[in-house]
Amino acid sequence: MPWVVCDSDKTLCLCNPCAPEAGRPNLSNSLPSGPVKDEVIMIPNAPVSELIQSKGGNVWSVSPETMVYDAIQMMSDKNIGALVVKDQGRMVGMISERDYTRKIVLKGKSSKTTPVREILSEKVVSVSPATTVQECLRLMTQTRIRHLPVLHDEALVGIVSIGDLVNWVIQAQSTAIQQLETYITGYPTEQ
Numbered sequence: 001m002p003w004v005v006c007d008s009d010k011t012l013c014l015c016n017p018c019a020p021e022a023g024r025p026n027l028s029n030s031l032p033s034g035p036v037k038d039e040v041i042m043i044p045n046a047p048v049s050e051l052i053q054s055k056g057g058n059v060w061s062v063s064p065e066t067m068v069y070d071a072i073q074m075m076s077d078k079n080i081g082a083l084v085v086k087d088q089g090r091m092v093g094m095i096s097e098r099d100y101t102r103k104i105v106l107k108g109k110s111s112k113t114t115p116v117r118e119i120l121s122e123k124v125v126s127v128s129p130a131t132t133v134q135e136c137l138r139l140m141t142q143t144r145i146r147h148l149p150v151l152h153d154e155a156l157v158g159i160v161s162i163g164d165l166v167n168w169v170i171q172a173q174s175t176a177i178q179q180l181e182t183y184i185t186g187y188p189t190e191q
Contacts, residue, residue: 044172048136048150049129051168052158059159061086062095064117068104071095071116081161082147085120091156093120096147126151137165 061084062071071083075097082096095116103119104111126149127136136148140162150158182188 044169045132045134046168046172047130048127048133048160049157051133051160051164052129052150054168055158055160055164057158059084059156061091062116063087064092064115064120066116067112068095068100068114068116068119069111072097072100072111082159084149084156084159085116091124091149091151093122094124094147094149095120098146124149128152129157133165133168136160137162137169140165 060074060078060080062074064085064087075081075083082094084091085093085095099119099121100111103109104114125139125143125145127139129150129152131139131150140146140148146162148160149156150160178188
């Protein structure tokens with residue numbers, strides 16, 4: 001995590017040379033000097049590409065000819081709520097648990113005999129890797145969706161869920177609070 005660098009007011013400074021002058025112990029063994037290798041510093045307005053890099057870019061997909069039952073089974077096996085539907089390597093839509101409940105269960109159709117192409121959502125809202133986490137949350141709230149594909153030059157680089165975004169913001173806020181507590185007290189706090 002980044003830590004406050006030395007300033008002119010030795011009573012507020014957290015750097016190790018100033019700590020003894022301010023009546024605090026030297027914290028060189030307890031405060032990291034900078035970001036730990038491979039650690040992602042989470043900030044609420046970070047680009048969504050950082051979230052994808054942090055969680056991994058695994059994207060599960062099915063073809064339009066896959067039976068809905070098999071798609072739902074894959075979602076269950078992978079513990080996810082939506083799948084990309086690809087035809088010849090190109091994204092043609094998405095299928096979600098919401099599509100299943102509204103277009104199969106409520107209409108009395110059989111998931112074992114209905115292909116995904118009959119219920120997929122074709123008008124998919126997507127974002128670029130540069131879109132911020134906050135913009136993604138706003139877009140998902142406005143359009144009432146739970147999964148957002150991230151496209152770079154029409155190539156799918158990942159999918160973020162509302163849960164991914166909320167967890168990112170919670171972690172970012174927790175990190176900010178911890179840094180503020182350390183700044184105020186002069187001692188690192190445990191999360």
